[in-house]
Amino acid sequence: MEPDLSGNEKTYLIDAIDSGWISSKGKYVDQFEKEFAAFHEVDYALAVSNGTVALHLGLVSLGIGKGDEVIVPNLTFASSVNAIIHAGATPVLAEVDAETYNIDCNKLDQYISSKTKAIMPVHLYGNPCDMDEICTIANKHGLLIIEDNAEGLGSTYKKKIAGSFGDVSTFSFYGNKTITTGEGGAILFKNQKTFEYAKVLRDHGMSPDRRYWHEHIGFNYRLTNMQAAIGCAQLEHIQDILQKKSSIVKRYVDGLAPIGSIKFQKTEAGSLSSNWLFTPLFKNVSTNDLSQYLHKHGVETRPAFYPISTMPVYSDFKKGGYDVSESVSKSGLSLPSFPTLKNSEVDLIIAAIKKFYD
Ligand SMILES: Cc1ncc(COP(=O)(O)O)c(C=O)c1O
Incomplete structure (x- = not known):
């Protein structure tokens, strides 16, 4: 951050x-x-x-x-x-x-x-x-x-x-x-x-x-x-910040898409995201392991939010049928996307993720 x-x-x-x-x-x-x-x-x-x-x-x-x-x-x-x-x-x-x-x-x-x-x-x-x-x-x-x-x-x-x-x-x-x-x-x-x-x-x-x-x-x-x-x-300078974040996310998507097992959050046609957090879904791996691996390489990540329904303090409010929230939460991991992140740093993170998948 x-x-x-x-x-x-x-x-x-x-x-x-x-x-x-x-x-x-x-x-x-x-x-x-x-x-x-x-x-x-x-x-x-x-x-x-x-x-x-x-x-x-x-x-x-x-x-x-x-x-x-x-x-x-x-x-x-x-x-x-x-x-x-x-x-x-x-x-x-x-x-x-x-x-x-x-x-x-x-x-x-x-x-x-x-x-x-x-x-x-x-x-x-x-x-x-x-x-x-x-x-x-x-x-x-x-x-x-x-x-x-x-x-x-x-x-x-x-x-x-x-x-x-x-x-x-x-x-x-x-x-x-x-x-x-x-x-x-x-x-x-x-x-x-x-x-x-x-x-x-x-x-x-x-x-x-x-x-x-x-x-x-x-x-x-x-x-x-x-x-x-x-x-x-x-x-x-908000437009500049938004622009920087958008190009960081584009660079990630271009670099990570070839791995194949990574799914990106879909923005509806006609919409533009502020790209606040870049949170792909990492399939076929443990996001905990990936997070620890990236941490060892000096990269800080954040887990996706836990579904509210899974936390005991909110148990009074759940209705059931939350498979999607649970699966997004389980495979989502937020990568650094702060506006001062350099292209070379994004490239290093992409390379580390590729190595982890290898
Ligand atoms: C979706 C959402 N709502 C509300 C808030 C609360 O904002 P604050 O941390 O400024 O109280 C946050 C903060 O991260 C948020 O992500």
Whole structure:
């Protein structure tokens, strides 16, 4: 994990410190929110402390809570599911597709009940979900969409940018994400009222017109001006970061495809992935052995996410029928794809994998 901080990050950060505005007031928070909204061609953006509270605040601001069910893929970072539980709602774990690793739209109907309030698609590893299908199903059943776009910043689906589909869409700026603010997150909103409500909730539920008068039982989910300063600088070179990641993944695919036993995550025609993590499926080998072998050669890897249904703490929420999630998880391994990775390093990793298969 090595973020690309080669732009104005230091300059803006020092400027924020010099201004004295080091907490959550200051020009960079507003600037970051405006630029982030403009990047997604939406009207309303809120910067928050991380991607998990972005999900939580998004859910709460939509009025989702006790007694409601939210459909979420079984293969995701646990934060998606935790946020639903912390909002007081019940996650319903949905099976994923073997090719895209995303929520399987053909099976979505089976998870819908009279309690279902929303669908939370996750663009896993940056690969956009089938948003036409998800929007159609959501419209048909009157469901809200919370787009967990922590991993898909900069991805596009049919030329429309990921994060512009959901009633709320959420992002993470943790150090390993496409752009980073150290820790950080953001929410995009379709509806002005929901945005305004979330803005108040973000700041302890305090009335914007009457200091220390609390209209709601809120949270402190603010991002600091220092973090936002880094975010503004990151946004200036986001296209370059996306481009570098895309060429790293292309180089991997060209180099690894001849091995034959490696399957790549499928991006639907018309979609572009942010390539957050490059996670092929390594068939006929143990990913544990491969990971250890690469580690010995100085290459750090990450296992694919465990299906949520396999972890005992989530046993109350599983429905069964998760063969695909389990098989993707078992054979998936994420290889380094951070934007500062050199071509020569990618080539060494490819060569090491070839040797392992030999
Ligand atoms: C799909 C998904 N949702 C939510 C999050 C939570 O983001 P954060 O770590 O900023 O809380 C992550 C972070 O990795 C993620 O991958």
